[in-house]
Amino acid sequence: MRATILIISPDRFEAPGMELFDFPPIFAGGPEWLTKPVLIALLSSVVVIALCWAAFARPATVPRGWQNLGEYAYTFVRDEIARPHLGKDTDRWMGLLFSVFLTVLVWNLMGVIPLIQLPLAAYIAFPAVIAISVYVIKIYLGVRHHGLLGYLRGIIHLPGLPGWAYGLYAPLILAEVLISSLFTHFVRLCANMFAGHMLLAFFSSVGFWFLFEKLTPLGAGVGVLGVLMTILLTALEMFIQFLQAYLFAMLAAMYISSGLRGGH
Template sequence: MRTTILITSPEEWTAPGTELFQFAPLFPGGPEWFTKPILIVLLSAVIVIAVCWVAFAKPKIVPRGWQSIGEYTYDFVREQIARPSLGKDADRWMGLLLTLFLTVLVWNLMGVVPFIQYPVAAHVNFPAVLAISVYVIKVYLGVRHHGVRGYLRGVVHLDGLPGWAYAIYAPLILAEVFITSLFTHFIRLFANMFAGHLLVAFFASVGFWFLFEQLSPLGAGLGVLGVLMTIVITAFEVFIQFLQAFLFTMLTAMYIASGVHGSH
């Protein structure tokens, strides 16, 4: 597993860069695809399944412990994400939305777990797979409930818009619904996790270098500042990790609603 501290020599400090997101196979001679991010994804799946199993397998009338945490999380996703977009259809989609929220949240939080320290969503392929899956569901629901013509008509229809304006409006809204929305769904999550991981690595590298390699009164001050900034950025990153899990799941609920209701 790679570390986020990059020291090339006792005389030279090198800022961390994109090499933080490049991983060799975990085992010499092992399959090239089995890297640290894959291992974290598998571990995250086990964690989500275990948490849900412990919380909901044997529910009690008076919840406590993990059941309380599970029910609070379920209520949060239902009330703050599912119902505002899906209304009466919210409960039907809670299994998918709760799973997505917990999965993305655990992926993100892996960036601050000691000895792991890598948010899986900082690798673009993983959020892209989730976003593409949601996109397929959205289009499928739209066609299933409204037919191809009805779905497209519902997407581009705008009350009060003159007929001649549709020549300009329709291509733009179709591009947004079927192209742009897919990329913005996962790029937002990826970009935030990528930038946050890079920032934490940068300040951690500064702190390590000036405290242990570049020994001097000024260096010690800069090293302490680097450590303090690492702590502050990490705390802020936890908030961003939760926020991005919330936004990704909220957009999922909105896209599912657009398919069910036949609108953008």
Template sequence: MRTTILITSPDRWTAPGLELFEFAPIFPGGPEWLTKPVLIALLSSVIAIALCWAAFAKPKIIPRGWQSIGEYAYLFVRDQIARPNLGADSDRWMGFLLTIFLTVLIWNLMGVIPLIQFPVAAHIAFPLVLALTVYGIKIYLGVRHHGVRGYLRGIVHLPGLPGWAYGLYAPMILAEVFITSLFTHFVRLFANMFAGHILLAFFSSVGFWFLFEQLTPLGAGLGVLGVLMTIVMTAFEMFIQFLQAFLFAMLAGMFIASGLRGAH
């Protein structure tokens, strides 16, 4: 049996990998949990609170400055997420949905902020915690408003379905409501931010290496291409970051509505 050993030379470019998501504690000998993603998440919370405070602490009849930005965000969440899913209950849940949307959006945008450059949602624990919170609220609302039996009956019931078919249909729909929905909620956000971070790191690494670290006539073109792709991918990634924040908040609204109405 022959063993192949890969030796990485300091003069050879290597693509970034999973080491981008490995973080040591901020302080040597400090708590293992206190890492860069945790600090970024805390900073994101401060930014979200500061934005809402600046926008709504002293509202004016004619909005200006931060109030205008805050009202645009509020109206977007209300009209595109809350009302289509929750209808008459939308105002009661606006605070929660706006918080979810702003938190995830700021988490994501941290991936393109210079010197920070890490989207918090690319660390699976953070979107998982938000998804579990929404999941718990969904189950609580369903049981509170309909009881355990009524909630389960509302999920399983399908008008016109023959009785014998429930043996196949019921396990699938229950698995979708109580298992699959949780995973699809946070995995979609995590996977997109994870992949986007890898791509941005890849192209920026190519540009930096072939233009600054090992500049050669042949490599210069590749380095320029890396820089151009970094710019293009950054713009595209910002669109994806906004889209994923919207989808995560929209699914939160849908799940809350399903608990209130007792249906899947």
């Protein structure tokens, strides 16, 4: 697997670009789909399964170690993500929401792990798969519990809205609930991870170039600034990675709730 942090020319500094996300097959002549992002996806699945197994396979009355960490994460997802939106249906959907939160969080954290340094959610196909799955569940629940017409009626109903205004309001709210909500679910996550990875790659490249490749008295200050910015942005990026996993799982809970309740 090749490194993704530095894009260096022998004669001049070149800022990182889209080549950071372009990976050939792992093995020469191997299948085109077997690339570094695919390996990271498989590794992320193993990590999530291993964490849950270590935390919950043999639960003790007094939690310690991995169980303590797992119960803290589970409680966070239940109380801060699921329960505010799903209420009495929380426990039924906790398996899905807990898996979504952990998976997206691990995907994101791969961007700051040495030698990996690639947030998987920056590839739009990966969060799109989860978002589409949640979307299908939302529509299925809405039609199953309320019928097609009842579900659509629940979406467009707005107490106090004059009848003549529904001609304008109904198409807009239907487009938001049935179309744009799907794309905003995964595009927000992808865009944040993509932008964060590009910023980290840029400043780390600046530090490496001016401190190691082309060290000069004048350029040393720029190199030090690049290193300091890389450190600060890494800390900020870790916070954003957690925040985006939280928002992604929270939106999943909201959409599932909208299907169950038949509203928007």
